[in-house]
Amino acid sequence: MTTQQLVKEIHKKKSFLCIGLDVDLNKIPQHLLKKEDPIFEFNKAIIDATHHLCVAYKPNTAFYEAYGLKGWKALEKTIDYLNNNYPDIFTIADAKRGDIGNTSSMYAKAFFEDLGFDSVTVAPYMGKDSVEPFLAFKNKHTILLALTSNEGAYDFQTKSIEGLELYKTVLATSKSWNNSxxxxYVVGATKAEYLVEIRQIIPHNFLLVPGVGAQGGSLEDVCKYGITKNIGLLINSSRSIIYASNKENFSSEASLKALQLQTQMELILNQL
Amino acid sequence: MTTQQLVKEIHKKKSFLCIGLDVDLNKIPQHLLKKEDPIFEFNKAIIDATHHLCVAYKPNTAFYEAYGLKGWKALEKTIDYLNNNYPDIFTIADAKRGDIGNTSSMYAKAFFEDLGFDSVTVAPYMGKDSVEPFLAFKNKHTILLALTSNEGAYDFQTKSIEGLELYKTVLATSKSWNNSxxxxYVVGATKAEYLVEIRQIIPHNFLLVPGVGAQGGSLEDVCKYGITKNIGLLINSSRSIIYASNKENFSSEASLKALQLQTQMELILNQL
Structure with a gap:
């Protein structure tokens, strides 16, 4: 999917919501556990109930790997279901991969070609040659970790390198890479006030913003400081939507939570 | 496996060699492609031919993910084969994972409990709360990326944070984490001269050292600067061993390459 297609979908749906599909079998409605593939059945129900309110879905691969082969099969079925039934949805493999060049190429092939995701999250620690193999894929997107939403972000990311914090160094340096x-970039909603300076370095790139909802970030603040002419934001919410209820009506409750966020986003978009 | 058990194996086998099981179907002997599970058959043959010469095996998960479900099944079979037949071998999932706390816990559970690896490689960018969930597992080991063997290591890792390079900041900071x-730590053999200062910060921890062989690092230099009283080194070689030949005799050729490295290691151990 091209960035232009994503922007078009945002305007069409009046939403820049991304829903995180982080399936934990201990948290999903217990009646689903009787099904042959509870993970996929849960995702399918959530997707069918929310697809008109969001522009992206983001399964975090950890939740699938934790269930071994069964989990990977459910991940494959989920991305196939999205690509076959909702091809206008932007898909994100939240995998936080990154390795030396030839190995990163294997990951890029796995997520972009074999699984068919539109994008994958990548860790920047190993530098240019660990990221460029992902960037080489046309109309695919590499979402680089910049400033994450967790406490540990202050351990290294906000430390200053020759006057510039590490996460800003990552932003500035990565601009010069091939196919940049x-x-x-991933920028946590819990650090919305950092967005002013982030937008000075990368005025146009899309940001994937986790941390709204369960982690306490503010949608208004993120938009105030981070929005661009092309919107440039994907706001992710996982737990507060998909686990809105663990009863039989879980998908309609999830839909209501997504509608709340979409309504706030529509107001923001109308004010631009 | 405890560190003491690993040290004992090193002395018993006169080897601190780790063999990287990075299986690429384009590079393995073509007669194996007729088998039901060529990836596992290749690994099994390599393991059976080299287990007496090395103390660790390290599959890089990228190579398995690239083959989807088939790849994950082969990874499961490989770690099961190792744990069942060679339980004294130290096993490393080279996965370079790392995520926010509850998500890192899922990865830790997947690699340590479900797959049964002794250790997993982890990226430090997201800080303490992304790594501690791995450290919480008793007699399991977290191998943190510090200074990698690729060109991109110079993009961020060697940049100075308040007078201390980022990789040294990672080493120093991580010492204070729970269950440290x-x-x-991963330290590339292509940067052996950095080991003097690394050993000043972490005098005792084991280092996983990639980059000897195909990437051009020197075994002598790594040992000169990095060896400790408990040896403290695992030297990884992947391609130069497992792809020594792509003919029917590939496993005996791999064994010869491993023997060359083990012989050099025995000489070094005898000189201590």
Missing amino acids: ENLM | ENLM
Whole structure:
């Protein structure tokens, strides 16, 4: 999917919501556990109930790997279901991969070609040659970790390198990499006030913003400081939507939570 | 496996060799492609031919993910084969994972409990709360990326944070984390001269050292600067061993390459 197609969908749906599909069998409605593939059945119900309110879905691969082969099969079925039934949805493999060049190429092939995701999250620690193999794929997007939403972000990311914090060094340096137009960045909603300076370095790139909802970030603050002419934001919410209820009506409750966020986003978009 | 057990194996086998099981179907002997599970058959043959010469095996998960479900099944079979037949071998999932706390816990559970690896490689970018969930597992080891063997290591890792390079900041900071006695570190052999200062910060921890062989690192230099009283080194070689030949005799050729490295290691151990 091209960035232009994503922007078009945002305007069409009046939403820049991304829903995180982080399936934990201890948290999903217990009646689903009787099904042959509870993980996929849960995702399918959530997707069918929310697809008109969001523009992206983001399964975090950890939740699937934790269930071994069964989990990977459910991940494959989920991305196939999205690509077959809702091809206008932007898909994100939240995998936080990154390795030396030839190995990163294997990951890029796995997520972009074999699984068919539109994008994958990548860790920047190993530098340019660990990220460029992902950037080489046309109309695919590499979402680089910049400033994450967790406490540990202050251990290294906000430390200053020759006057510039590490996460800003990552932003500035990555701009010079081959095919850097395919870069998006992860910036946590819990650090919305950092967005002013982030937008000075990368005025146009899309940001994937986790941390709204369960982690306490503010949608208004993120938009105030981070929104661009092309919107440039994907706001992710996982637990507060998909686990809104663990009863039989879980998908309609999830839909209501998504509608609340979409309504706030529509108001923000109308004010631009 | 405890660190003491690993040290005992090193002395018993006169080897601190780790063999990387990075299986690429384009590079393995073509007669194996007729088998039901060529990846596992290749690994099994390599393991059976080299287990007496090395103390560790390290599959890089990228190579398995690239083959989807088939790949994950082969990874499961490989770690099961190792744990059942060679339980004294130290096993490393080279996965370079790392995520926010509850998500890192899922990865830790997947690699340590479900798959049964002794250790997993982890990226430090997201800080303390992304790594501690791995450290919480008793007699399991977290191998943190410090200074990697690739060109991109110079993009961020060697940049100075308040007078201390980022990789040294990672080493120094991680020492204060909970259960830090379960930490090992990745330090590339292509940067052996950095080991003097690394050993000043972490005098005792084991280092996993990639980059000897195909990437050009020197075994002598790594040992000169990095060896400790408990040896403290696992030298990884992947391609130069497992792809020594792509003919029917590939496993005996791999064994010869492993023997060359083990012989050099025995000489070094005898000189201590």
